[in-house]
Amino acid sequence: MPVLIARRLDEALDELAAHPDTTVLAGGTDLMVELNFGRARPARVLAVDRIDELRQSAGGSRVRLGAAVTYARLLRDGAGSRALEEAARTVGSPQIRGAGTVGGNLGTCSPAGDTLPVLAALDAVVVLRSARGERRVPFAEFMTGPKRSVRRSDELIVAAEWDDAGPAQTFVKVGTRNAMVIAVASLAMVIDRARRRVGIALGSCGPTILRAPDAERFVRVLCDEAGWDRPLRLSEAERTELGRLVSAAARPIDDVRGTSAYRRHVLGVIAGRALARLGAA
């Protein structure tokens, strides 16, 4: 299997345009597993982790994160999102965090991808580039199913972008051990006080990353009532109601990591805890 190690973006895009059967290799933390288990036999491989442009990031009110930024670098340099950093910290082992990238997480597009609920809750835009030009796809439209997205075979994920949402954001993951674990369920919650926006997204709880619109509306109303700039003190009844709304938004399955009933339950619990923590800040 031919492997092209691209150094420049245009070179990579030309390769993708010429060979639609190309498999993109970023950090390799997903692809190598597929290869090892004999589940993937790519016709050609294009390595993109050495392309400088994909390793660039920009902070400020509009955050741009290059697709080939590794979790380790994101944690070292800051990601422009506290929740994204929390998510990155839960990915794999130090070795995996040293190789895996946010672009790779988007490319694999697993419902258990740790950074994806955060990108969903941030209303991030996925920047796709091909030799024909650039497309900017909101995350909600990007992921279409388990390991399926709207990325065309000639397109490369080059970055994710979002508006800086301030400090009230968090990512919570439930797993079967305390490190190196695929989520049984995960949740990202963003309360953008400046824009008066709430984002709640769920991982490992359906065929795609799911938003919880009723729960978001519920939290918006709570923030409206309490005042967006003031701490939010959650009553027990409100916490229960938030949990109910988040659980209802999930569409989990039973698998070896957990039952759907447990996933729904635990999502409700972590949603209440996330809001209690963010609201108090």
Add this chain to the structure above:
Amino acid sequence: MTDVLRTPERRVEGREKVTGTARYAADAAREGMLHAAFAGSPYPHARVLAVDTAAARAVPGVRAVLTGADVRPARFGRRLLDWPVLAWDRVRFIGDRVAAVAADTPEAAERAAALVDVTYEELPAVFDMDAALAPGAPLIHPDAADYRMLGVTRPPVPHPNAQGHQVHEHGDPAAGFAAAARVFEHELALPPVHHAYLEPRAALVWIDGATVHVVTTNKAPFSLRAQLAAVAGVAEDAIVVHTPHVGGDFGGKGLSLDEWPLYFLARVTGRPVRSVLRYADELQISNTRHGARIRLRTGVDRDGRITAHEARVRFDGGAYAAGKPIPFLMPGEAMATLAGYRVPAARVEATCAYTNHLPAGHDRAPGQPQNSFAAESHLDLIARELGVDPLELRERNAIRAGDVDVHGDEWHASEMPRVLAELRRASGWGRPLPPGHGRGVALGARHVGRGKTSLELTLDERGDVVVRSGVTDQGGGALTMIGRVVARELAIAPERVRVEQVDTARSPVDPGVGGSRVTMVHGNAALDGARKLAAARDAGAAPPIRVVGSADQTAHMFGSYAYAVEVELDRETGAFRVVDATLVADVGTVINPVAVRGQLEGGFAFGLGQALMEELAIVGGRVVTASFGEYKIPSIADVPPLRLVLLTDAPGPGPFGAKSVGELANPAVVGAVANAVADAGARVLTLPISAEKVLAALRGGAA
């Protein structure tokens, strides 16, 4: 000179291992070497009607494709030869091998193996151990009467799907139950788990004239040699087994899988043939720790003292008994349902069933973790019902000198009361706990190892010693231990003793690693050899002086230990953490301070894995956790610091009074954790103790 035993060990193989120069079986290579791959059954139970190898043979680079017809009637096993080298008429679990390929490259071999076209006729499969032992259950081994058994006659079994079966009775159980103030009965269950050693099995076989050479990961080379002689029909001295470094064993590497088909491939191709098992196959086809279902019934008097005990133990042996070396074909401690307690009257019945699951075999104190989980949970439930502190209940029932144990054996000495007293002190038992925390206790006893071996020692002109032994070092530190014993006895620095592991052609017969044996048996042989060297030297013999040191360790003695663990439980999610742990262990004289700590801490972490997360989940015969992505073992974030208290003043039968530690402290961890979680509010009667089961138990449901 400082006492060798008090200086931390220097691993003789440490430099090689940390610098990456250590060579393992998978590194072995020969000129002209071929690579093997295997075709396995996709069905848990099926008749093999036809095997078409034409497409496989047509793959470029393929040198041989063998099927069951080519190896029939070769079956292998450590004791009972019940596992066909390649299935010829019937497959009995998913992954059971039907064809073997040797090719120029691993890729060609894999490609060819995938093209072997087998016609199967599915047979009814049986997965549950009780269903397998029911009247009219589908028979898994209709030809069992033809199977050979190495060295002994197979004991009778009560059902054709039973691998092994035993009943023990002592005292008067009926009278004991009649005299009891209360009688309690509980049933507990555990799924199979895997050893999770780092190194997968690997082997290289070549035939040089009349001699068969095997490079292997097997931890008992002489045993492998005897088995291969039986399978291949060649003399033992025509086989040389070479065991390089072994990357972890925990009992699993006593069973070889690839060596048998490799032998036949090497014979037909005339070339060396190597295979390295993929880890997915380790988890799908290699021998596991037995899953078990255990029902215990115990009568106690008004003070909670045991008056009678009854147990029904069922093990899931999987498709073959080949992994079990003990003649009764069950895990070694199948009958030890209340290890470490005074049991005046008991009736214990244990059966190991054939099922269409992957075969089970030996794993670190075989049978004990299962029985310990059941017994320690059972006694804790009894303590709670009686309103007696769980540690207090154990103190009342702990075995003392003159008491009989669950096997009806009288103990002439017991450190158990001291172990519990020390545990009470060191763990701060009784100190109030924060809300949401729970504390659990469990005790255990493990026999020290027995067996005999010889090794060769040479003292040279400079006063340095070379020891040659056939023992493997699977990571436990056997070679380092031998060196320290010799150095201590001769009062020289450990660096002046070189210990070499040699192949079966250059060593006296050796029993290999296992059964907590090495420090007891090889340590005593080293001590014997060192004494002979010293005697010869003192008698004026001129170097080089060569002696053979031997040991035949037959003393039956126990090491005792107990854990106290503390958990912090999240009542909303059911998740919990083990936050504190104390282990008190009666280990006798310490030969390697670092190795002893390593074995005990390792045993603790090993047990935590089984308590918290490990499960070979099997659905319709297929292991659905067949990778380390899904088969979770503890990370360092799951393992709390272990407070370790060693009792070293009760000498054992090992050199200088040592006892065994390799299997000592693993079994009771599961019970201690289960009891701590129960103390925090959730009694879970099956392993692993997942957050989900804890939550169900908190809500009053079955777990």
